[in-house]
Amino acid sequence: MPSTIRGLLGVILGVGMVLIWLNTTPVNLSVRMNTALILVIAAVISFIVYYALLRVLTYDKVIAISSKKWKTIKVVGGLWMKKSSKKIMSKHGIRTVQELFKGAAYDVDELWSRSSQELAKSVIVILYLAIVTCGTLGLTTSGFVVQVKLTNKPASAVIEKSQSPGLDKTK
Secondary structure, three states: OOOOOHHHHHHHHHHHHHHHHHHOHHHHHHHHHHHHHHHHHHHHHHHHHHHHHHHHHEEEEEOOOOOOEEEEEEOOOOOOEHHHHHHHHHOOOOHHHHHHHHHHOOHHHHOOOOHHEEEHHHHHHHHHHHHHHHHHHHHHHHHHHHHHHHHHHOOHHHHHHHHHHEEEEEO
């Protein structure tokens, strides 16, 4: 995952949590409960698709780390193979993409176009964002629903300025 994803998730989750906090009231509890359920279902579906794509689009690449040692790493291929790669597989009776990848000296650009590779990686990143965002906001929504249910007050009304020393006007 790109390192900037943590910052992006922080922004998305921060804004989402504040909006949920501000808008969870005794009047809309059933809507919020449904929202929490929908968010969790979306997180689960996103995870299933994410996991399936990783399993389908990931290949082993063997690299030399010394003259006598090799290391296997995972690489993401593309969503669709080049026509030339398909022809080579057919012509030479190559049964698996992994076998073709090995025969291409583990060069991803030989099997998949750059756009196919980047689209695959982008879909995986989007699904990861959906998993974390939907899961966290579903949990946040559930928490505020419990708070409102127990206090019978809007989530944002439970904490008052007088309870927050940083917001005290007398200083």
